[in-house]
Every structure is written in structure tokens, then in C-alpha cells.
Amino acid sequence: xxxxxxxxxxxxxxxxxxxxxxxxxxxxxxxxxxxxxxxxxxxxxxxxxxxxxxxxxxxxxxxxxxxxxxxxxxxxxxxxxxxxxxxxxxxxxxxxxxxxxxxxxxxxxxxxxxxxxxxxxxxxxxxxxxxxxxxxxxxxxxxxxxxxxxxxxxxxxxxxxxxxxxxxxxxxxxxxxxxxxxxxxxxxxxxxxxxxxxxxxxxxxxxxxxxxxxxxxxxxxxxxxxxxxxxxxxxxxxxxxxxxxxxxxxxxxxxxxxxxxxxxxxxxxxxxxxxxxxxxxxxxxxxxxxxxxxxxxxxxxxxxxxxxxxxxxxxxxx
Amino acid sequence: xxxxxxxxxxxxxxxxxxxxxxxxxxxxxxxxxxxxxxxxxxxxxxxxxxxxxxxxxxxxxxxxxxxxxxxxxxxxxxxxxxxxxxxxxxxxxxxxxxxxxxxxxxxxxxxxxxxxxxxxxxxxxxxxxxxxxxxxxxxxxxxxxxxxxxxxxxxxxxxxxxxxxxxxxxxxxxxxxxxxxxxxxxxxxxxxxxxxxxxxxxxxxxxxxxxxxxxxxxxxxxxxxxxxxxxxxxxxxxxxxxxxxxxxxxxxxxxxxxxxxxxxxxxxxxxxxxxxxxxxxxxxxxxxxxxxxxxxxxxxxxxxxxxxxxxxxxxxxxxxxxxxxxxxxxxxxxxxxxxxxxxxxxxxxxxxxxxxxxxxxxxxxxxxxxxxxxxxxxxxxxxxxxxxxxxxxxxxxxxxxxxxxxxxxxxxxxxxxxxxxxxxxxxxxxxxxxxxxxxxxxxxxxxxxxxxxxxxxxxxxxxxxxxxxxxxxxxxxxxxxxxxxxxxxxxxxxxxxxxxxxxxxxxxxxxxxxxxxxxxxxxxxxxxxxxxxxxxxxxxxxxxxxxxxxxxxxxxxxxxxxxxxxxxxxxxxxxxxxxxxxxxxxxxxxxxxxxxxxxxxxxxxxxxxxxxxxxxxxxxxxxxxxxxxxxxxxxxxxxxxxxxxxxxxxxxxxxxxxxxxxxxxxxxxxxxxxxxx
Numbered sequence: 001x002x003x004x005x006x007x008x009x010x011x012x013x014x015x016x017x018x019x020x021x022x023x024x025x026x027x028x029x030x031x032x033x034x035x036x037x038x039x040x041x042x043x044x045x046x047x048x049x050x051x052x053x054x055x056x057x058x059x060x061x062x063x064x065x066x067x068x069x070x071x072x073x074x075x076x077x078x079x080x081x082x083x084x085x086x087x088x089x090x091x092x093x094x095x096x097x098x099x100x101x102x103x104x105x106x107x108x109x110x111x112x113x114x115x116x117x118x119x120x121x122x123x124x125x126x127x128x129x130x131x132x133x134x135x136x137x138x139x140x141x142x143x144x145x146x147x148x149x150x151x152x153x154x155x156x157x158x159x160x161x162x163x164x165x166x167x168x169x170x171x172x173x174x175x176x177x178x179x180x181x182x183x184x185x186x187x188x189x190x191x192x193x194x195x196x197x198x199x200x201x202x203x204x205x206x207x208x209x210x211x212x213x214x215x216x217x218x219x220x221x222x223x224x225x226x227x228x229x230x231x232x233x234x235x236x237x238x239x240x241x242x243x244x245x246x247x248x249x250x251x252x253x254x255x256x257x258x259x260x261x262x263x264x265x266x267x268x269x270x271x272x273x274x275x276x277x278x279x280x281x282x283x284x285x286x287x288x289x290x291x292x293x294x295x296x297x298x299x300x301x302x303x304x305x306x307x308x309x310x311x312x313x314x315x316x317x318x
Numbered sequence: 319x320x321x322x323x324x325x326x327x328x329x330x331x332x333x334x335x336x337x338x339x340x341x342x343x344x345x346x347x348x349x350x351x352x353x354x355x356x357x358x359x360x361x362x363x364x365x366x367x368x369x370x371x372x373x374x375x376x377x378x379x380x381x382x383x384x385x386x387x388x389x390x391x392x393x394x395x396x397x398x399x400x401x402x403x404x405x406x407x408x409x410x411x412x413x414x415x416x417x418x419x420x421x422x423x424x425x426x427x428x429x430x431x432x433x434x435x436x437x438x439x440x441x442x443x444x445x446x447x448x449x450x451x452x453x454x455x456x457x458x459x460x461x462x463x464x465x466x467x468x469x470x471x472x473x474x475x476x477x478x479x480x481x482x483x484x485x486x487x488x489x490x491x492x493x494x495x496x497x498x499x500x501x502x503x504x505x506x507x508x509x510x511x512x513x514x515x516x517x518x519x520x521x522x523x524x525x526x527x528x529x530x531x532x533x534x535x536x537x538x539x540x541x542x543x544x545x546x547x548x549x550x551x552x553x554x555x556x557x558x559x560x561x562x563x564x565x566x567x568x569x570x571x572x573x574x575x576x577x578x579x580x581x582x583x584x585x586x587x588x589x590x591x592x593x594x595x596x597x598x599x600x601x602x603x604x605x606x607x608x609x610x611x612x613x614x615x616x617x618x619x620x621x622x623x624x625x626x627x628x629x630x631x632x633x634x635x636x637x638x639x640x641x642x643x644x645x646x647x648x649x650x651x652x653x654x655x656x657x658x659x660x661x662x663x664x665x666x667x668x669x670x671x672x673x674x675x676x677x678x679x680x681x682x683x684x685x686x687x688x689x690x691x692x693x694x695x696x697x698x699x700x701x702x703x704x705x706x707x708x709x710x711x712x713x714x715x716x717x718x719x720x721x722x723x724x725x726x727x728x729x730x731x732x733x734x735x736x737x738x739x740x741x742x743x744x745x746x747x748x749x750x751x752x753x754x755x756x757x758x759x760x761x762x763x764x765x766x767x768x769x770x771x772x773x774x775x776x777x778x779x780x781x782x783x784x785x786x787x788x789x790x791x792x793x794x795x796x797x798x799x800x801x802x803x804x805x806x807x808x809x810x811x812x813x814x815x816x817x818x819x820x821x822x823x824x825x826x827x828x829x830x831x832x833x834x835x836x837x838x839x840x841x842x843x844x845x846x847x848x849x850x851x852x853x854x855x856x857x858x859x860x861x862x863x864x865x866x867x868x869x870x871x872x873x874x875x876x877x878x879x880x881x882x883x884x885x886x887x888x889x890x891x892x893x894x895x896x897x898x899x900x901x902x903x904x905x906x907x908x909x910x911x912x913x914x915x916x917x918x919x920x921x922x923x924x925x926x927x928x929x930x931x932x933x934x935x936x937x938x939x940x941x942x943x944x945x946x947x948x949x950x951x952x953x954x955x956x957x958x959x960x961x962x963x964x965x966x967x968x969x970x971x972x973x974x975x976x977x978x979x980x981x982x983x984x985x986x987x988x989x990x991x992x993x994x995x
Contacts, residue, residue, distance in 0.1 A: 211416060211422040212423055212425070214377075215414070215416050215484075218372075219414075219435070219439070220436075220440065221409075234424065
């Protein structure tokens with residue numbers, strides 16, 4: 001068990017290393033470099049030299065990679081081009097804002113998804129299932145930029161209940177941020193919740209059809225006790241990994257939604273820094289997003305390992 | 319007067335077809351289960367026997383519904399009860415022991431908890447008393463060290479142990495009626511015999527009524543007082559076990575009994591043609607009409623009713639039962655004896671073969687070596703002559719299928735050489751094997767549902783070997799496919815069918831046809847009849863034998879069913895834990911089994927005759943790994959000598975009758991002690 005955890009963590013680190021290499025090489029082989037894109041038409045002579053000097057671009061690529069990687073390991077991503085700011089200072093509040101958005105979506109989305117999934121499975125082919133499943137399929141098929149735009153149109157413009165776009169500065173406190181995130185959270189969690197609810201539904205239905213559930217019924221176990229003791233633990237286990245994938249996928253959804261709502265998070269920063277050709281920031285964002293992705297999947301794997309008695313004892317035997 | 323426990327009255331259960339018709343799966347079933355009685359319900363798959371057993375608990379599967387009739391349990395109709403009321407009966411008054419205990423125990427709950435759950439629901443015992451009761455129950459079903467057992471998860475037990483847990487769980491509520499749905503199907507022969515013996519003991523000990531559902535007449539014969547035979551959703555025969563099995567007056571039961579291969583009768587059993595009709599396809603007349611050898615035109619028009627025969631105390635649904643009353647040839651030699659032309663030249667030679675499932679470590683992979691001192695299969699020396707049928711028998715884990723896979727090249731050997739036609743060494747790597755060798759060795763798998771591609775038509779399935787090995791095309795290919803299909807008695811009309819449109823027997827015929835299309839020299843048969851119903855099994859065995867006689871093909875036949883092996887093989891090799899125990903001509907091995915393990919195996923075989931009881935000589939312990947030193951059977955051997963068996967690998971000895979036996983006990987002693995049993 002212990003070795004397996006270590007192995008998974010090591011694999012995650014290797015993945016991150018490869019991602020960092022790919023982004024670094026990718027940036028390297030783009031025509032031009034940070035200085036030429038930044039200086040544009042002034043990219044010659046002394047200005048260019050000075051820029052190279054400042055960013056340390058005048059040393060060989062592998063040396064730059066090593067010093068960059070060493071910096072990243074210590075939590076230092078270097079300087080951004082556009083604002084001459086430390087990337088850490090740029091990232092800090094953005095990460096916080098995005099975390100607020102994502103965790104609100106997850107905290108609201110997962111319980112609703114579980115609940116809806118279980119309800120639709122237990123009332124399979126009956127009214128509650130038909131209604132919820134139809135809505136779920138509907139909301140799954142609408143991309144978030146469409147649903148986000150529609151939400152703005154209906155809630156903000158027609159009904160005038162909530163602000164349509166976020167116009168607070170980047171560094172505000174969580175409390176001030178809250179009223180602004182309601183619409184983005186709805187837009188993001190709609191698709192995610194629908195996806196997860198469908199997954200949970202099919203997983204519960206599969207377990208309900210299993211021999212051991214039939215056995216529990218024939219043993220005289222009351223219905224709800226059977227659902228909680230015999231069905232849910234076995235049905236939700238395989239759902240953990242899917243939930244993890246959905247959360248990881250949510251990162252992409254966050255980017256689009258943030259842009260639509262003008263939300264000061266990581267997603268908007270990705271778009272901004274790409275259009276500004278701020279390559280150091282792009283590089284830093286790639287690493288951060290990759291590590292979130294890797295760690296979510298790692299957590300899901302570990303949870304499955306802990307909760308599944310089959311896997312647990314298998315590892316002990318070895 | 320006997321008191322009845324459950325009375326089933328005119329029960330019809332069915333489903334709604336897509337056209338809106340009501341199609342019944344059970345038709346007008348009426349019967350009574352008495353107190354203390356064990357009733358066996360026997361029938362092939364699709365006969366409705368499981369649906370009936372579930373109805374006896376007031377449970378109807380999703381998609382099915384009760385059309386008419388009642389299941390009366392002490393003057394209450396279970397089928398009309400509310401769930402709340404049923405919860406007080408299920409597990410407490412009526413308990414179920416399921417077919418596959420492995421899948422019927424909830425995987426995330428410890429078995430102690432699962433038994434405790436039943437106790438909590440159905441008794442008023444306090445926590446400490448319940449804990450005591452759990453150990454008591456586990457003890458009663460003869461599980462070792464009950465206290466540690468209760469702390470285990472279902473997957474940590476062997477199949478036999480899981481089945482025992484299911485029995486313990488069913489006994490927790492001390493029910494009046496126990497329903498057993500194929501409780502021993504899927505267990506090894508020795509385990510099966512032990513579980514049945516336990517059930518018999520419990521029935522006597524607690525005076526519980528039992529309903530034992532099975533397709534296996536051998537198991538039914540061992541436990542039942544009364545037998546109900548079902549066909550196509552109807553009861554066709556219902557009476558005392560001896561009258562049913564010794565004097566079956568219904569043609570279906572008669573045919574069924576004749577199609578079972580028996581240990582005492584060498585040769586192939588008679589097969590019954592056709593298969594059970596689809597539910598709803600029979601509108602009038604007898605449902606067995608199509609397959610019956612005694613039927614006449616009257617049977618097609620008029621529907622027989624269940625008639626009581628006083629002399630035999632039996633109910634029968636047949637117009638012709640009188641003709642069968644005096645048919646007494648069940649055990650006479652109507653079976654076809656097999657005669658294979660065995661040529662003197664060796665076609666396959668395995669020398670010193672060992673196979674390991676151990677995962678290669680990184681370094682070993684680099685040097686392409688497997689280090690495993692205790693491989694799954696070890697020291698297999700077998701040679702097979704052209705035209706012979708060699709059977710490999712043993713319980714699960716004996717390595718019989720593993721050896722087949724290695725011959726086919728699907729699994730690499732660790733040591734040893736496999737030679738084809740004396741001098742051609744078969745490469746360990748399938749990719750390096752010449753196409754002609756691949757053609758020469760064909761494999762037929764156990765389950766045709768999994769071995770036939772569901773998206774290919776029969777034509778595409780059979781065309782593949784023909785195209786691959788002979789490069790046939792166009793009309794020539796089509797003619798050849800029809801010719802091959804003809805050989806397995808499937809007509810041209812099957813060409814466009816998909817596997818799902820075929821019955822189990824037809825699917826296996828297609829699999830046989832695919833193997834024969836390659837014109838192989840050797841066919842490896844891996845449990846080819848295990849997934850089939852008995853009547854179909856006999857037909858497939860007969861087909862295999864005919865094809866062999868036509869083409870002179872050599873068979874390596876793997877099976878756990880000793881009676882089937884007896885029927886079809888020339889020579890038998892008995893395996894335990896991947897090591898050979900005994901090898902010799904079938905007639906000798908079955909007549910004078912010398913190796914202790916062969917004796918144990920043969921003793922546990924269940925014959926469809928209530929007067930032949932299995933002999934249980936050894937404990938049914940499950941060993942996970944073969945022992946590192948000494949004899950492979952030391953852990954379970956009833957005749958173990960002592961240290962010599964634990965430390966030294968036993969030598970090969972030859973018996974008078976020509977069997978090779980691997981045992982430390984001297985040949986003469988082996989024989990002498992045997993006659994004492």
C-alpha cells in the first residue's frame with residue numbers, strides 16, 4: 001500500500017517534469033523569443049541585448065531550463081514581460097479567485113450530482129428520472145459559453161437581478177467576490193453536474209441489478225438500509241475517478257467562463273498572457289494547471305485505494 | 319398428515335413482449351412443499367426454474383410480472399404482500415442460498431457483518447449473543463477458525479468457502495424453508511460433494527424444508543426426496559426421486575437421463591435433438607413435441623395435462639407415458655462406444671514443460687529469463703499420438719487450461735520443449751511460429767458467447783481461417799464455408815446469422831466449424847461443453863467424435879467433468895496444482911484409479927442415481943500455491959506417508975494396467991489399500 005502511494009506520487013512528478021519540458025521546448029521552438037515578441041519593432045541592437053541580459057536569454061537553452069526549473073521548485077516563476085512584475089505576484093490573487101470559483105462549483109455541483117444520480121437511478125424510468133434525465137442531457141449538450149451568455153441575458157439584462165460581468169479589481173477579498181460568482185458558478189456547474197449525475201445513475205443502476213443486491217432483498221434487508229449499506233458504497237467507488245476527471249475537465253470550462261464573465265481568475269490570465277505573448281507567464285500557467293490536474297487524479301486514485309477493500313488487501317498481500 | 323410449508327397454485331409469470339402480447343415464462347404451476355421435505359427442481363436453462371424459486375420468496379424480477387396464481391405461505395399470498403411484510407418473511411421464514419455466492423456477497427462488507435445483519439433483522443439477540451451465534455453458524459457450515467473468518471471480506475475466501483458463508487447467512491434466521499438456486503454450480507467436484515453433504519446434514523439436523531434448483535441431475539439425486547422436472551415453463555414430471563430418476567415416464571426426463579455421460583458407462587451418451595422452444599412460440603400441443611421420440615400427431619394438436627399415476631405416486635404431463643413405463647434401458651449399453659484409429663506416430667510431444675505466471679522483473683525482462691522456482695505448471699511430460707484423444711482433468715487451478723494455452727502459443731513456457739510431429743520444435747513466441755503450424759493447431763474455447771465475435775455473421779466467422787490459411791476467395795470460399803457448416807449440421811441458411819441469433823449449442827457448433835475449417839491436425843478443446851445444457855452437451859460430444867473419425871484429428875480435451883472425459887477420451891492425464899499425478903488409458907484410470915488424488919476425484923463425482931453416494935476421502939481445502947518441495951498433493955492426501963512426501967518429488971511408477979503414477983506409495987500397496995475402501 002505504502003509503496004503504491006509512493007509509486008503514484010513519483011509517476012505524478014514525472015508527468016509534471018515532462019509537461020514542463022514540453023512547454024519549455026514549445027516556447028523555445030516558436031519563431032522568435034520572449035524579447036523579440038515583446039520589443040516587436042524595436043527588437044534590435046542595444047535594447048534587444050539589454051532585454052536578453054535582463055531575462056537571462058543569452059545563455060544556452062538547457063542552462064536556462066535548469067535555472068528555471070530550479071526556480072519553479074522553490075516556487076519562483078521569474079518575471080512577467082508585460083508588467084515587469086514578479087509572476088508570483090501576478091498569479092497569487094488570480095489563483096485565489098479561480099480557486100474560489102472552482103471550489104464553489106465543486107461544493108455545490110458534487111452533492112447535487114450525487115443526489116440527482118441516486119434519485120434517477122432509484123426511480124428509474126419513473127417520472128423523477130424522466131424529468132431530471134431530460135434536463136441533464138439538455139444541459140450537458142449546451143457549451144458553457146452559450147449557457148453563460150444566456151444567463152447574462154436572462155438574469156442580468158432582462159431580470160436585472162445580478163451583475164452581468166465582474167468589474168471588481170483582481171485583489172478583492174473573498175467576501176466581496178461572492179455576489180459576483182453566482183452566475184459563473186451556475187454556468188460551470190451545470191455541465192459538470194449533469195455529467196456526474198449521469199455517471200452516478202448508471203453506476204447505481206448497475207449495482208442495483210447485481211446478485212448481491214438481490215440477495216440483500218431476499219435476506220429481508222429494508223429498502224433504504226439496503227440502498228445505503230449495500231448499494232451506494234459499491235456504486236460510488238467507480239464514480240470517484242469520473243468525478244476527478246470531471247473536476248480536471250472543469251479547469252477548461254473555467255477558462256471559457258471566466259472570459260465570458262470577465263472574471264479575474266487564472267482562466268482569463270491564460271487568454272490575456274497568450275494574446276500579450278507573455279511567454280514566461282504562459283509557461284508558469286501550464287505548469288500550474290498541469291499540477292492541479294495531476295494532483296486531483298492522484299487524490300482520486302488514493303481515495304479509491306483506501307475505500308476499496310479488494311485493492312487494499314491485494315496490496316497488503318504483496 | 320404432512321403439513322405443507324408452501325403451496326403454489328396455478329402460478330403464471332410472464333412479460334409483455336414488444337408487440338404487447340403477454341408471454342408466459344411459467345405456465346400454471348401448482349405444487350406443494352411439505353415440512354421437512356427436500357424438493358429438487360430440475361430443468362435446462364430457460365425452463366423457468368429460477369423464476370419459480372424466486373417467486374417462492376415473493377420476488378419477481380424486473381420486467382416480469384405475475385399474470386395469475388398464488389404462492390401461499392401459511393395462508394398468505396407472497397405475491398400480493400407489501401414490501402414491509404415481505405421483509406419479515408424473507409430471511410426469517412424463507413431464506414435463499416444463491417447460485418454464485420461470490421457475486422451474492424456484498425463486496426465492501428465483511429462477512430461477519432453480513433451474517434450479523436441477518437441476525438439483527440430476524441432475531442432479538444444482543445450484540446454479544448449475536449457474535450457468539452456468528453461463530454456458531456460459521457462452525458456449523460464447517461469453516462475453519464470462525465472468528466478470523468468473520469473479519470474477512472468476501473473476496474478473501476475461496477469459492478467453496480463463499481458458498482458456505484451463504485449457507486450460514488441463510489441459516490441465521492432459522493428459516494422454515496430454504497431455497498437453493500444452483501448452489502454448487504461452478505464449484506469443483508470435490509467441493510461440490512462436500513457442500514451437498516453439508517446441506518443434507520442441515521436438512522436432517524434442523525428439519526428445514528428445502529427447494530433445490532439445479533440443472534445437474536447428479537446433485538439433485540443426492541439431496542432430494544422429491545423431484546420436479548420443468549420444461550419450457552411447465553412441470554412435466556413430479557414425483558419421488560427414485561421413481562423419477564430410475565423410471566422416468568416423461569420422454570424429456572428419459573432423454574435427459576440418457577444424454578448424461580456416466581462414469582460406469584464408457585462411450586458417448588445419446589443426444590437429444592433440437593432445443594427448448596422460445597417462450598411464447600408454442601401456441602397449442604405439447605411443448606416437447608418437436609424433440610420427442612415418442613410423439614404422434616395427437617401431441618401436436620392437443621395439450622397434455624398433468625396426470626397422476628397412482629402406482630408411481632407421480633404426476634406426469636404426457637399422453638405417451640405408458641409406453642415409457644416399461645422402458646428400462648437407462649443403464650444398458652445404448653451408448654455409442656468410441657473407437658479411434660490411433661497411429662503409432664507421435665504428433666505432439668511436451669517434454670519437461672514448466673509455465674510460470676510470475677511477473678518478470680525489470681532485469682529478468684532484459685535478459686529474457688523468468689526466475690520462478692515454484693511455477694504454476696511444472697515438469698509436464700506428455701506425448702500424444704496421431705488420432706488420439708488425450709484428456710487433461712483436474713480441479714480449478716490444476717493448470718490444465720494453462721497447458722493448452724502454451725501448446726497453442728498463447729502463453730510462453732518457462733522451461734521445456736513442445737515438439738510437433740516429432741522433430742519440429744514449436745517456438746515459444748507465437749509470432750515466430752510458421753503459419754502452417756498455426757493452422758495445424760486449433761483451439762475451441764469454453765464459452766462460444768465470448769469466443770465468437772458478436773459483430774460478425776457466421777459466414778464471416780468461418781471465412782477467416784479459410785482466407786488466412788488457404789487464401790480462398792469469392793464463390794470458392796462460399797462453397798467451402800457451406801461445406802464446413804454442413805459438417806457440423808448447420809445449413810446454408812445460417813450464413814447470414816449473427817451469434818446472438820443462435821442457441822448455445824448452435825454457437826458451439828459454429829466454433830467447432832471454425833476450428834475444423836483450418837483442417838487442423840490437433841484441436842485443443844478447453845472445457846467445450848461446460849457452458850452447455852446436458853442434452854446439448856451430448857450432441858456436441860457426438861459431433862466432435864464424428865468429425866474426428868472423418869478427419870483423423872487429434873484432440874487434447876480439457877475438462878473438469880470426469881464423466882465427460884470418460885465418454886470421449888482414449889487416455890487421461892490427471893493434474894493437481896500444475897503437476898502430473900497419473901496418466902494412462904481411460905479405461906484403466908477409471909477402473910483402477912491408483913493415485914490418491916484420482917481416487918479422491920472419482921469418489922466425489924455425483925451420479926444421477928440416489929443410491930450411489932459420493933465417497934468423500936479428502937478435505938476440500940483450497941491451496942493457493944503448489945508446495946515448493948515434495949509431492950504436489952501432500953496438503954490434501956488422505957494416504958500421506960510422512961516426511962518423504964513433503965521433501966521428495968515422488969517417482970514415476972508403472973502399474974500393471976499400464977498407468978503411470980507419480981506417488982511414493984508402492985504400486986502394490988496403492989492397489990491393496992484401495993480395495994479396503
